Amino acid sequence: MDFEMLTNSFRANDMIKLDKLIRSLVNKHIKQLSTPIPFFHTSWRDGGLGIQSLHERLYAFRLKQCGEVLTSTDNHTKQLFSIWLEEEERLRNIAKADDDDVSTFLDWKVKSDGSLDQSHNGTDCIFIRAFKATRKLRLELHISEDGDIIISNADNKEKFTVHSKCVMRKIVQILYKRWHSKLVSMKMKGHTFTTLYNNKISNFYFSPSPPNVNDNLLSFTIAARCNNLPTGEVISHNNETPECRLCNKQLKDTLAHRLNNCDPKKSKYTIRHNKVVQEVMASLKKASRIQFVFHENTTISLRGAPQLPPSVRNLRPDLWFVNPANGVLNIVEVTVPYGQMDDRTDCDPQSTLKLRMEEKLQKYLPLVKAVEDAINIKVNLYVIVVSSLGAVPSSTLVSLRKLLFNNKRLAEATARKISLAAIRGSALIYWNIRMNAGEIDANGSANLGDNEVNSSDDQVIDPDDTLFTDSQFATDQTNHDVVGDVSPLGEGLIHFSTSASEYDGLNDM
Structure with missing residues (x-):
């Protein structure tokens, strides 16, 4: 041609x-x-x-x-x-x-x-x-x-x-x-792409040599990033966006609200967050032959060390461990916000990923100083930020590389895994699928175990717990908390890995 x-x-x-x-x-x-x-x-x-x-x-x-x-x-x-x-x-x-x-x-x-x-x-x-x-x-x-x-x-x-x-x-x-x-x-369809610019790690799903990622997960990623999922904001067709029917805060039913700000779904946000933490832990185990003793979501306390000041004593980092090789205390804090530009009146618009990272630093830097002063030990703080739609900022990649002992290849692989974990968690949250027993493999497919799909009288059709398998799709229809009669993404969706040759000639020369 x-x-x-x-x-x-x-x-x-x-x-x-x-x-x-x-x-x-x-x-x-x-x-x-x-x-x-x-x-x-x-x-x-x-x-x-x-x-x-x-x-x-x-x-x-x-x-x-x-x-x-x-x-x-x-x-x-x-x-x-x-x-x-x-x-x-x-x-x-x-x-x-x-x-x-x-x-x-x-x-x-x-x-x-x-x-x-x-x-x-x-x-x-x-x-x-x-x-x-x-x-x-x-x-x-x-x-x-x-x-x-x-x-x-x-x-x-x-x-x-x-x-x-x-x-x-x-x-x-x-x-x-x-x-x-x-x-x-x-503003409606492209607001999330401000966090995806010049970011190969966050967009590796669509590369000329795509990974073996599940088709349904790719389809959800496209629909979510383009804000095409049937939320109240989309269904209203530029009319006034209806309020969320699950929480009592009178907040608009937008994708950002469903994936990050709906109070009844906080437990699912925590599960998604913990999946990202688990991916970081798994990479730490691969990066070193030393068997670290990990402490998850607990206050920092070392045997024989004095008590920390009351202002930071009750802070519970997502993950902390001591490297016995150099005696350094490492603190890892993970956050999974919704990626977009935050229009604040007091300054120019800034990325929510950057703002959340600054909030975490402001919260935990006093803890770092208190531990160094009280215990006389060097402390490293690593803030891992990944958006609920899989955007991994460059600051996170730098933190991962330092955390994983300057192993660039492992840091990039970990960044892809946490991006995949965040997107998969958001998909399960959107479709209201329980994630307690779910596991994420290297391809983004799920082993959901005994997971079930929540249902209620005011919900519409959604897939069941076989959603993320390529071999077969569920025929039973369960319910989901979407306003309006809109079917979710189903079977037979585009498989980028089998059509890469069609795109090779159309990408950068």
């Missing part, structure tokens, strides 16, 4: 139709109808699917082709196309741009409406097609005096000097970033 694009064998309208067809097929597989278009065309590193728009790719190839022939290393080729360019300029009588004029392509002058300042029409050559491509993609292409290609983003005038072989890669990066900006500007 790329070769056909280079030879200009496709019509632009056909590429638009093909883009729509691809999006509709993906939506069909994931049982969604309103997945935002920018999500498909955002890079997988930024939380999207990384499916490049074929319509944009067609125009990108036209710019690539023009840049390559004008900066070719073969002098005969370069001279031939330079003469062709001069003849086209003479035939059309194209005006040259001065310092005060606007130019988006080479040194050609353009009018205020973006059209080419010319006196006559000419042939539809590769230069004219490239000029039209700059208008369609809102890009600029120039050739420097040294023969380098300069690509500029017309939206923010950001310039990049690249080699002819890297033109396509740079254009794709600009377009991916532009799609991500469109996605996060959608």
Whole structure:
């Protein structure tokens, strides 16, 4: 297909139709109808699917082709196309741009409406097609005096000097970033993607070489991150969001409320939180041959040590242990907030992940100082933050690497596991499935044991405890606390691991 694009064998309208067809097929597989278009065309590193728009790719190839022939290393080729360019300029009588004029392509002058300042029409050559491509993609292409290609983003005038072989890669990066900006500007559908930007660890599910993760879990991840799950906020269709029917706080029925702020579900939030702690503990056991004595959710007390001050005496870190090799006391505190930008009136919007980390530091740093003063021992504090939708910030990756004795590979693997644990826990919370006996394996599949599904008279259909198995799906229908008659994501959903080859050619080049 790329070769056909280079030879200009496709019509632009056909590429638009093909883009729509691809999006509709993906939506069909994931049982969604309103997945935002920018999500498909955002890079997988930024939380999207990384499916490049074929319509944009067609125009990108036209710019690539023009840049390559004008900066070719073969002098005969370069001279031939330079003469062709001069003849086209003479035939059309194209005006040259001065310092005060606007130019988006080479040194050609353009009018205020973006059209080419010319006196006559000419042939539809590769230069004219490239000029039209700059208008369609809102890009600029120039050739420097040294023969380098300069690509500029017309939206923010950001310039990049690249080699002819890297033109396509740079254009794709600009377009991916532009799609991500469109996605996060959608306050309802894209508010969670602010925490997923340039984060391969949090988005490894959608990489060109995806892991063997359960299809239903992938589908839930897409629906939840795009806020497509049938909560009261979504079902109300821009009307006033109804209040949550489970708690008495008169709070809106949003996805953030269901996954993090609903009081009747606090015990399930604790279970999800503890699953993340267990993944960290498991990695600590792999990182060292020393058998650490772990203390979970208990106050810090060492044999023969004086009592801590009353202000910090009752603090109970999620995990603490003493490394007998160096005598250092390590405190691990885990938090699983809802990832989004917090619009506060007293300052600029900040990520809730950053705010929660600062809250944990403010809470436990006095404990660190008190222990060091009272017991005369070195104390390290590690704050592990992962959002309820699997976003792992860079600060968490740094903490994991330090905690796991600078084992970078194990730290990244642990970050993926806690991301998976958080998303799976949120899925079970949303579908109201009991998680007490549930176990998470390396693939994100569940061994739910004797788990049951809670039900009530005012709930609608949801899967039972075989939800996260690939081999079969439940046929029995149980109830769930969703407002409205909306079926959940079911069987037969998209399996990214079997279709990776289809996406390889559409990702970053």
